[in-house]
Amino acid sequence: MHLFSAMASLKVTLVGMLLLAVGSMLTYGGDTGFSVWVLILPMLLLAVNLASAIATNRKINRQPGLLLFHLSLLSLVIVIAVGRLAHLDAQVEIVVGQSFDPSHLVELQQGPWHVGDLNEISFLQGPYGISYEPGVQRGATASQIGLLDEKGQFSEEIIVGDDTPLIFGDYRLYTSFNKGYSVILEWLPNEGGSYTGSVNMPSFPLNDYRQKNEWTPPGSDTTIKFWLKLENEYNKDDYWTLSMANSSGVLVVTVDDMRVELEEGESLQFDDGQLKYNELTMWMGYTIFYDPTLRWLFFISTFGVLGLGWHLWSRADRLLGKNFDNETKRGVN
Amino acid sequence: MALAAELPWLWGSLLALALATGAAIWGMIPRYSGDGVLIEPPSTNRIESLVLWSLLLSIVLMTIAMGVRWDRVGNGPFVSLFELLMSQIWSLSIFYAVIYWRAPSLRGTSVIVFPALWVLGSWVLILDPVASFYPTTYYNNWKWAHVIFGKIFLGAALFGVGLAGIVLLRQTRFASVFSRMPSSEVLDHIAWRFMMLALIFDSLMLIAGAVWAQDAWGRYWQWDELETSSFLNWLYLGAIIHLRMTYRIPLPIGAWLVIGVFVFAFLTYFGAPYFSASAHKGVV
Numbered sequence: 001m002h003l004f005s006a007m008a009s010l011k012v013t014l015v016g017m018l019l020l021a022v023g024s025m026l027t028y029g030g031d032t033g034f035s036v037w038v039l040i041l042p043m044l045l046l047a048v049n050l051a052s053a054i055a056t057n058r059k060i061n062r063q064p065g066l067l068l069f070h071l072s073l074l075s076l077v078i079v080i081a082v083g084r085l086a087h088l089d090a091q092v093e094i095v096v097g098q099s100f101d102p103s104h105l106v107e108l109q110q111g112p113w114h115v116g117d118l119n120e121i122s123f124l125q126g127p128y129g130i131s132y133e134p135g136v137q138r139g140a141t142a143s144q145i146g147l148l149d150e151k152g153q154f155s156e157e158i159i160v161g162d163d164t165p166l167i168f169g170d171y172r173l174y175t176s177f178n179k180g181y182s183v184i185l186e187w188l189p190n191e192g193g194s195y196t197g198s199v200n201m202p203s204f205p206l207n208d209y210r211q212k213n214e215w216t217p218p219g220s221d222t223t224i225k226f227w228l229k230l231e232n233e234y235n236k237d238d239y240w241t242l243s244m245a246n247s248s249g250v251l252v253v254t255v256d257d258m259r260v261e262l263e264e265g266e267s268l269q270f271d272d273g274q275l276k277y278n279e280l281t282m283w284m285g286y287t288i289f290y291d292p293t294l295r296w297l298f299f300i301s302t303f304g305v306l307g308l309g310w311h312l313w314s315r316a317d318r319l320l321g322k323n324f325d326n327e328t329k330r331g332v333n
Numbered sequence: 334m335a336l337a338a339e340l341p342w343l344w345g346s347l348l349a350l351a352l353a354t355g356a357a358i359w360g361m362i363p364r365y366s367g368d369g370v371l372i373e374p375p376s377t378n379r380i381e382s383l384v385l386w387s388l389l390l391s392i393v394l395m396t397i398a399m400g401v402r403w404d405r406v407g408n409g410p411f412v413s414l415f416e417l418l419m420s421q422i423w424s425l426s427i428f429y430a431v432i433y434w435r436a437p438s439l440r441g442t443s444v445i446v447f448p449a450l451w452v453l454g455s456w457v458l459i460l461d462p463v464a465s466f467y468p469t470t471y472y473n474n475w476k477w478a479h480v481i482f483g484k485i486f487l488g489a490a491l492f493g494v495g496l497a498g499i500v501l502l503r504q505t506r507f508a509s510v511f512s513r514m515p516s517s518e519v520l521d522h523i524a525w526r527f528m529m530l531a532l533i534f535d536s537l538m539l540i541a542g543a544v545w546a547q548d549a550w551g552r553y554w555q556w557d558e559l560e561t562s563s564f565l566n567w568l569y570l571g572a573i574i575h576l577r578m579t580y581r582i583p584l585p586i587g588a589w590l591v592i593g594v595f596v597f598a599f600l601t602y603f604g605a606p607y608f609s610a611s612a613h614k615g616v617v
């Protein structure tokens with residue numbers, strides 16, 4: 001009991017707040033190498049402190065507005081923790097004309113309690129356009145998305161981009177600054193069969209001058225180097241739109257000291273097969289975000305502030321009403 | 334270089350604010366009769382209406398300046414420091430004008446509040462009014478809630494500075510200037526009520542900001558420079574409210590703590606964006 005009332009002390013609150021302030025200064029700027037514990041430990045201390053105070057301190061548990069506010073603070077800490085344990089963050093690149101494939105996620109980070117099913121996400125990437133302002137300032141992104149029904153058939157088209165995410169349950173996909181060109185290639189081995197694949201070039205226009213990548217066709221031991229020689233007529237000092245309609249280019253293929261330029265539809269014979277450059281297209285990069293607590297966070301914090309407002313209002317007579325007039329009458333000194 | 338169309342209106346607005354400032358100070362200067370007895374200046378009411386009307390004029394002119402600029406550059410006052418400061422002077426003036434109008438006994442705070450506004454006013458004068466790039470994420474409607482809550486928060490914090498300033502000036506030889514105002518205990522009490530109000534709107538600003546950040550950048554909170562600083566500002570506000578409940582703190586110390594809220598907020602809004610080209614500006 002003694003410990004309990006000690007833990008409820010408002011002095012502990014002040015110490016906890018100070019520690020939390022120090023902790024958040026240490027994590028200033030996001031990636032500082034300090035462990036998240038510099039935030040978690042002060043928050044734990046404050047949570048225990050607050051829970052004890054709510055249980056024992058009448059000043060807090062007899063004033064409904066104040067109680068609502070502090071309960072909301074306590075729940076926020078808990079819900080944020082749950083959110084972190086259940087979260088998923090990842091990046092994905094999707095080629096225009098292809099559908100989302102969960103096995104293509106990169107930079108995947110997820111909490112141990114992540115229970116979501118990535119198969120909830122199913123859509124077809126359509127063409128997109130991104131407008132740029134002079135000086136390569138990125139403007140609006142409009143990415144066409146084909147939604148699919150249960151049978152995987154196209155059902156509806158929507159447009160996402162910037163602050164309009166693509167939402168599937170608790171998964172939210174945001175268009176990222178990462179996007180660029182992609183070439184669709186077909187590999188026809190001498191022994192028969194055919195493989196079609198896409199090779200994504202580095203992010204554009206960020207890597208405008210490095211549109212290079214390489215690929216080893218299935219079953220082959222030749223690594224083929226590609227350079228996409230773009231022939232776009234973008235004037236970067238003016239307004240322009242990044243889209244397929246404004247793009248063209250030849251594919252420069254290099255193996256050892258052989259260098260050949262391919263136009264769309266052209267092929268190149270190798271010892272073990274034939275490479276066909278089918279088409280120039282684009283890929284779009286998305287950031288995937290999963291946190292089932294988002295709605296809760298919003299409601300809890302809003303209720304908390306309402307509680308604080310209620311608390312202030314219930315004492316408003318001191319601020320605006322009769323007492324205020326009496327207290328502040330001219331000449332009172 | 335051609336003159337930006339909003340500048341004459343801005344100058345006019347600041348001129349009117351200068352008039353309000355001058356009149357406010359003039360109205361507070363104590364006048365003594367020959368035998369050293371303080372006499373109530375007979376013109377107080379007239380001077381106070383002059384202050385109020387010049388403040389209103391300043392607000393009207395600033396509204397026009399902002400409208401003209403909006404029309405010229407095509408976006409609202411949300412991005413460049415120049416337009417942010419203009420917009421902040423505008424809303425702080427409105428917040429304070431309401432208090433000045435409604436609470437005659439607290440009008441003496443104007444001799445602190447107006448000079449504080451001048452810090453923003455002189456800063457805006459040395460900035461370049463060029464249009465800046467408007468990031469697409471700024472078309473989000475949560476921006477409005479975020480900005481409006483922030484303005485009310487800052488308004489309450491600035492009024493706290495006015496009250497606290499008087500408590501502090503009463504420790505100096507200017508004490509007699511404020512003899513017609515309520516006691517320092519009363520001013521302190523009101524200041525802390527406004528700190529509660531500030532906490533409410535600071536919290537709302539953070540909530541709206543987090544929703545916007547989730548929409549715009551796919552995360553509601555990432556401890557970037559601006560976010561960390563505004564969280565610390567919020568925590569500071571909560572901490573000093575608790576400090577004041579837990580200990581009997583002397584009035585002048587309480588006054589400095591209250592002033593700290595505004596200073597902290599000022600450094601957050603107008604300082605943090607300088608230290609980083611962080612994602613918070615949305616230009617990636």
Ligand code: HEM
Nearest residue numbers: 013046047049050053057059060567568570571572574578
């Ligand atoms: C985490 C541990 C916390 C504990 C144990 C705690 C406890 C308390 C208690 C017991 C009171 C009532 C005191 C009284 O009326 O004398 C109170 C009031 C208050 N607390 Fe907290 N609190 C905590 C955190 C916070 C935080 C983080 C904030 C805001 C940032 C906050 C803001 C307030 C406010 C605004 C009041 C009302 C002050 C007034 O009525 O003038 N509290 N708290």
